[in-house]
Amino acid sequence: MNLQNITITLSETKKEKPQSDQLEFGKVFTDHMFIMDFSTGLGWHDPRIVPYQPITMDPASMIFHYGQSVFEGLKAYQTDDGRVLLFRPEKNFRRLNQSNDRLCIPELDEEFVLEALKKLIEVEREWIPSAEGTSLYIRPFIISTEPFLGVHPSSSYKFMIILSPVGSYYKEGIHPVKIAVESKYVRAVNGGTGTAKTGGNYAASLKAQEVSEKIGYSQVLWLDGVEKKYIEEVGSMNVFFKINGEVITPALNGSILEGVTRTSIIELLKHWNVPVTERKISMDDVRQAYLDGTLEEAFGTGTAAVISPIGEFFWNDEKLVINDGKTGELSKKLFDTLTGIQTGKLADPLGWVVEVSKENTFSVAR
């Protein structure tokens, strides 16, 4: 499949775009979306850009019953000189295919869908906000559509990309969050679906999130599902600790999602010659470092917030306050560097950003 196969139907009306300072996360969607269908025999087919609109689904569609689905999340940024940048988008489509494999969903042509995404972004060019901290959030996802109640991989799917202009994650500048360590509920376990971005993982996380919010904590820290000792992730972010000068993040163990931000931070720290280690780390280790006075910083990492400094852990009725509840130096430096690279304000030493070109020509069907 190549770009020429994509048909484009432009919307007759255009929605009003929200003000830069009133952007919320994931509530407003742009005028168009990309869709492509899969059916056994035909494979992936009929790629098209169409007006953003409701889809029609049989009530027996598998996604409603057996949750066979995957998704991705990334962002497009506008530079000061008007270019549009994506941050390592090939990694997201690579991960989407890894999720597909775990969920028995047919593989996508990664190069093609990246080109399709670029084309969609060009169509929605005016939707990319430019104020500090804003971006265009990109949500590629696949849902199973076969109307059949047997527990089997679906024979038909829809792959879609929708776009949402989003505001700064930190309305009042980067600031630390308070995290409750979750000791009852589990996000994922080795042999489960934790390494995939699939709906069920997020559905499973809602309850713990609800409980932690009730006691005044904005996210939970997930422990491993086997011993409930080792640290896995924070909310829907990966997590890092700076202990005695060394930066540590839990090793990929079969239940942790391999975040693009996580990978980039590890690479950046290595580039800076800062010691960084991927290993098993327990909540006991973190508490011991806290008691020893060597727990210097902790932060979550993910596409939405980029870096989310952690000011406090609540664990077994004890509060571990980190760096006086203030944003640490390394957290701040990583945040500034990553967002600087993403928005084209800083040089891109490791070759991460991909420019959305304007040179493609394509057929427009109306």
Added chain:
Amino acid sequence: MNLQNITITLSETKKEKPQSDQLEFGKVFTDHMFIMDFSTGLGWHDPRIVPYQPITMDPASMIFHYGQSVFEGLKAYQTDDGRVLLFRPEKNFRRLNQSNDRLCIPELDEEFVLEALKKLIEVEREWIPSAEGTSLYIRPFIISTEPFLGVHPSSSYKFMIILSPVGSYYKEGIHPVKIAVESKYVRAVNGGTGTAKTGGNYAASLKAQEVSEKIGYSQVLWLDGVEKKYIEEVGSMNVFFKINGEVITPALNGSILEGVTRTSIIELLKHWNVPVTERKISMDDVRQAYLDGTLEEAFGTGTAAVISPIGEFFWNDEKLVINDGKTGELSKKLFDTLTGIQTGKLADPLGWVVEVSKENTFSVAR
């Protein structure tokens, strides 16, 4: 809410009903369905029976991204004297609410939805097949519909009931299945969502199922997610073993689904004074009993097959053949008794069946 609130819109056309002997599981749906909406503020509202039809969903609907959903499965049976029976339906709606609690979905009025189901079945009376082994499969389910990409409980939902006439699970009489013991993938873990009927559990199970089918086994046996030693379930069924005269099923441990068939079998065995125990049982225990010659029978239990005798386990390259690969005496007796009670052919000593009455009157909106 009461029955008078349900509006009914009858379909103008009627689909052709499949022949009794050509019924498959979950592929054909009846002419009507039940829907009710939830939104914050209004609560559950607008209960209605309408023609079976596609639903329209925003592409950002939470179900497509974060899998917040629950479902149930039960059956309606036609008796020889033309009555319609449900088997312990209150247990399914109780369990649906337990699933709701785990998935942060608002509670349903269990009595009301059972009445709504009865009304729907009356409308679809002609769809209930009557041949031996056939029934009307009932699928109540809830999906999250808020168009928002934040990971939070949805503010709106749809509860629906769809119906599908299904054939005999055993086209050539009850017969044993071959089961592969799964040692890589995990279905559920304590603290996860295993006790709830939610899509993500089934999505997670597809891969193991696919692998086992490739090596010639029709279902997998799930081990616990922590030690991968203890037996949890078989496919989407609970599992029982008869060892040296004692019937054993894994105790509910926080990751096993509490099957209605499982509960009924335990109660029936107690009623018969057959020793039955709910306890932890490992695959090693089962193999030891097999070696000792005391492993008399094994069977899965669930609404679809009722009893599914197990003829062989494949574990660590070893085949454990049970009862010469034939259906055991107890398996057969339980199957005959349960299906006999369900279809009104046998007396109902424990008061399990619920008759769908024909006395309700209701408003018809066209």
